[in-house]
Amino acid sequence: MTTVRAPGVWKRSANLRVGFLYLLPSIILFAVFLFYPMIRTIYLSFFLTDQNGNAAVNVGFENYSYLLTSPAFLNSMKATGLFVLYTVPVGIILALFFALLANEKLKGIGFFRTMYSSTMGISVAASSVIWLFLFHPSVGVFNRILLVLDLPQIQWLLDPEWALISIAISTIWMNTGFSFLILLGGLQNIDEHLYESSRIDGAGYFYRLRRITIPMLSPTLFFIITISLINAFQTFGQIDILTKGGPSQSTNLIVYSIYREAFINYQFGTASAQAVILFVIILVVTLLQFKLLERKVHYQ
């Protein structure tokens, strides 16, 4: 009689080991460029640092408690929150609107598709410079138009009331191209026969939009909402060029504030703490989004 012995640990883990081998290149890359900096940031957030960013004094959670009571940081959080509210919904609705327009089968629609997505090909720096001109108080196009319409002039980037809105406008313009392209791709993936079938049933445009287009587009919409939210939280380039966080801190969004804290004030400890807080906020928002929205998403 032969006894069947259970295979040893070495044998049983064969699949696991092979799998790990396949993952190894990504794990190494992630470790060097992602995990290490992240852990380092978390580590630094518990310290006061010297000029070179080396940990000097362990202060525990003091960096955090300082930040959460600092009016400057709270202002940054508020500005960031407002900025996200200004840019994400408007940006996505605008991109969806353009994508719906560009999805119609018309002559020469290719031209419009190219135009609408063209902002994707312009760097943040270049488009910021363009917007700098547009917002110029005396020679900028916007104020010229206001002048012609006999409306009061606006100090777009210099007025604390308007600066954040101005940045939001330029950001929406910059991001629409990408969202537009992704949404258009999603729209074109919807089977034309579904619309034909609904037309035979007599469904109008908005009925089709509500019952076919939006549900069928929901995975794409979900993706683009997630990406846009994360992008909005991380806005940096246009602020650096257009306002440098001013006037009177009104556009000092968190990432810009981190940059100033670290590379102008050389406070790497508090900068790291801010970065960690931003990370947690983005994580929570994204998780919430998955919890609340994903149930409504229809995956094929």
Add this chain to the structure above:
Amino acid sequence: MKKVELIDVSKSYDKQVDVISNIDVTIEPGEFFVLVGPSGCGKSTMLRMIAGLEEITGGIIEIGGKRANHLSPDKRDLSMVFQNYALYPHLTVQQNITFGLDVKKVKKAVQAERANEVAEMLGLSDFLKRKPRELSGGQRQRVALARAIVSEAPICLMDEPLSNLDAKLRAHMRTEIRRIQRKLGITMIYVTHDQVEAMTMGDRIMILHEGKIQQVGKPIDIYNYPANPFVATFIGSPPMNISPARAVPTKSGIFIEDTIHVPMNEEQVAASSARSLLAGIRPEHIKPIVTGTESGNRIQVEVTNVEILGNETVFSFQVGQREWMAKWSGQWDIAIGDQVPILLGSEYFCVFDEETGELIRKPEGLEHLSIAKEVII
């Protein structure tokens, strides 16, 4: 019940080549009209033109006696089953079925009631809560059918609605569709490339080839008197055997491969002189020679292939360059290579003009059985 009339309709996608041309046909109210043809002949295109999903580039379409060329699809009072089902993947089977009712603002309770009724009829009751992706191909097809039936539109267009079902379910659905159509008195325009479906379901069938009408008529007339060689070989399984033939003035008839004689009357001979001809005979009209068989062309052939299909035997043999087939009822012990004496009843032959395809000689003596005459009680 509504009439659908196509008057000299044509269609071209690229403004150069017509994929459909000169279609003239009237589909009567309450008729079951079947459109058959090989793949790519323009069946779906024609259906889509009737539905209003495709521009008509020439001619007139009238629905219910009214010109409908530019009528939008929902004003045409019809329902349609798409070739690829076109089910809404994000909606449940029930929601798919009631979509059209919801558009028309039918009350929710009525919607559910009608959906249940139709689902019952098509055996979908167990799947009402599922999404289309959780169904098999055949079940999806039935959902598409249910969606068309539930709308109770007076005209129904179906584009190969049974192509994905197994043979048994297909036979069942054939009678079911036919029954529903009769009960509701729907005008049905039904596309298929399955000639069995065409023969069994249609009040009339239309055969389309490369966008042109080949023949319109009752299934049995089309089977017996095909208008041209294309129809002759398209309808019937195995197809009609067709070979080139040559007229011999002195013998009052024509010869296939100099051996098979097909007699013709003077009129027919006159119509066929100096033209290249095609002669054809259906496989079931090629008969075994047994004692007492009537006269005709008796020839000896060498069998090249045999298929026994339970109650009938089909074998092939060479006639000149062409391979012909014969279908005998019963199980015959025939092996490849055997020499088999066969009888080609000369009255059964069709003769076509090779250039125009016109039928010059109709087959005669087709036995038409009727219970009153044949059965003795």
